[in-house]
Amino acid sequence: MASLSWPDETAGPIDGGELRLVQPGSNVCLDFHGDPLRARLVVVSDGNHHMALREVLAAFLAENPAVEDVFYTTTPPRVALQLLRAGHLDIGNLRLSVKPHVMISPPPVLDQAVAAGHMAAYRPFMRGRGAALLVKKGNPKSVLGAADLLRDDVRLFMSNPITEKVSYETYLGALRRLATVEGVTLGFLVHALGQPDPGKLIYGKSIHHREAPQALADDQADVAVVFYHLALRYRRIFPELFDFVQPAAWVQDGGTEIGRADCGLVGDGGAWGAALLDFLATETVTQIYRTHGLEPARQR
Template structure:
């Protein structure tokens, strides 16, 4: 009897201890794993490491000997599965491409600046793994991104031209489902009780500047600086289109400026977690997306096929379905050779 009581006391104490531990444990934080890499990194290797994203959300397919490799501005991720399926079907119907092997299509949906950094450094690090980013290893055949990064591709000698194929529909404010803070405009981002998640101007300058243009236009020229200066503002380490929704879901932020197509996708797929606030169309910045073929690609035919497909009405319908505005045929055919 004494043993039973003693054992029961120990078991009960352990149960109470476990309850107390779980009450104080913050599941949104990653424990500090030590590096377990099997070899040294290059001094200028590009890092893409984010807690709670160790399952490689933004790398798709097999990077080993792909039939086509695509690097793209990551905010397009919602459209790409449908786009790839339609591309394969379209290619089978074209005399020039019907024999083209397209089984292994690899694409990366990272911030485009990170992809360009990796092309410059030769290495892209993800936790304890890395990609060799160079011709003959992981190297894009086409690059799909905005004019800002297309200019960098020009400057780095990677492309000769690009064409515009789509535009986003401006910016919304992503919030928790039900909008518990009753956020209605960009001016609410300065409220003391509102915690903001926004792209880092250093780590993701392209998306930050797009969001900042809308904040300036609708809230005054100083609004982006004032938002960044708030002690409660948080910025992603690597990728705003994954981390900012996670910040809101984890209760670390109340609102995040995001592209309409991202807010729409998150609300549609996770309505129990997310909603978004529509902003006025006036001074709501809209950016373009362009596609370019990388010079010297060894998969020339596949790259050309994909570029031709992106200019079709079939591709336009997919982008429209996923919250973008596709440009008119005349603009799709306009080849931009310098910025």
Template sequence: MNPHQAPHQALGEAELKEMTRVKTENRSILEWPQEAARLPGRDEPSFGHAGGNLCLDFHGDPKRARLVVFSDGNHHMALEECVSRFLDANPEAQDVFYATTPPAPLLAALEKGVLHVGNLSISASPHIFIGPGEVLDRLVVRKLMESHLAFAESRGNVLLVRKGNPKGIGGIADFMRDGITIAISNPESETASFRVYADTLVALAEEAGLDSEALKTRLSTGGEENRVVFSAAIHHREVPELLASGIADVAMVYYHLALRFTRIFPDVFDFVPLGGTREEPKPGPAHRITRYHIGLIGDGGDWGRGFAGFMTGDEAQGIYRSHGLRSPV
């Protein structure tokens, strides 16, 4: 194994094929939209083949960019709009290369100076790192970052289902029903989001007087009937694919992710609120909330400090609210 290879997959190849098998002639079920914050007016070629050659969570030109951002991925839709607005106001930055994967491969890339994406190797050193506070704390301990600041947080979790809710899923009790297959983050490669979802589900089961221990076991092992499927590397892409393909029936996801999926795939997905309404979620104490922090790597280069200031300012905060997140409370 290449010593610079960032770890992506926690499961064996045969297991991954079995879990994520989609018979669509090497095409993704979902036609994901372009998500790249680019300066207008450039006529440049692009290449992509859904399912076989697709890098959805690496954005921009790492050579041309004068600002590089490594970020956890589940708020990528808000980050994309913020990067675009920042570039509009600062065209001298030329481009922003930003990655929106789980933190683990980005931490490894920061340490090794390279990240391998399939057969492509990307050598890019970040000026900004975005992620949960405990992740950035590790960068402070390693003296790669002086400090960090919370700039946004999630608004709880909901149940993502296929359009029309064919299995009639209405709440946590349906996770215990026979014949219901659950999709969830991989507990090894996406530990942070798995803990958010699993802890929330178990707490909601306890509140409802259900067998929370049985649910905990099922989420961790798949249960005797193997009715849980795990994402392999990036749940904010793979979990909706698992539902769209019919491999899974329901998934707990962040409210802002469900909002994104139903906006870009309105004929494919719907979601069930777990407190409050679709327009105004009111997560109770059982919901684990995620805070997103931002900090400079080193001195942040020419553009890092300005971008961090933009992300904590009113314009970026409004963008994050429009995508179903909120300012830290």
């Protein structure tokens, strides 16, 4: 099947006449948004809440036109840490050298940025409402819970345990809790790290919030475990392709810190970083995130 046609996710307006050098399956760059030369604000973020972040940054830019543009990334956390350490990031044959002003990521990742001296502190931001099972439209394999994952005709997609450790461990924990509730054992999850049974479990390579729906669309997997807000996003933008199931145990997980992302300044935050942090604490932002299936994080 052809690559999924993702909607535009830049924060600033576009006139629709720009030449876009995109070849699905080869030359495509989905998680780097905006003009790094014109932008006066650079935000590096984990990617699983990218749909809400786009709306928030667009609203901030509309209120603060002097920013001109917001350049933001929605990659796995390790990519943001690499950018902070090296001062640049290589994307294919393109080298991107930008200085981030704000970082949004899970607390363990921000702790690393603080320990390395890139950030002084960070504050609570948002959290998810548990996990969900992403399935094809109409749920043709009738996957409803952990027991169904044991069937010979069901293949599961998960994020990569090495390149996306935070999300992988979150999903693994959610699956194990669900299996305990249902009284089953997901034995195929017990294997040498990075070497799953390809007939039962496949891993993404590096960016699961793009790879999970593509794996189902390509018929490489029948179900993917993702955050609830990601499943909601896929069903909204690709309604003809996807549905999702959220078992009751995972609805209860929505009251925990699954899918948490906090935020803070990188260095002094430049001219606009502090203003963005203040904006992120507003009710406007809370309502945008709630529309996309997330809630404010609690004070740790």
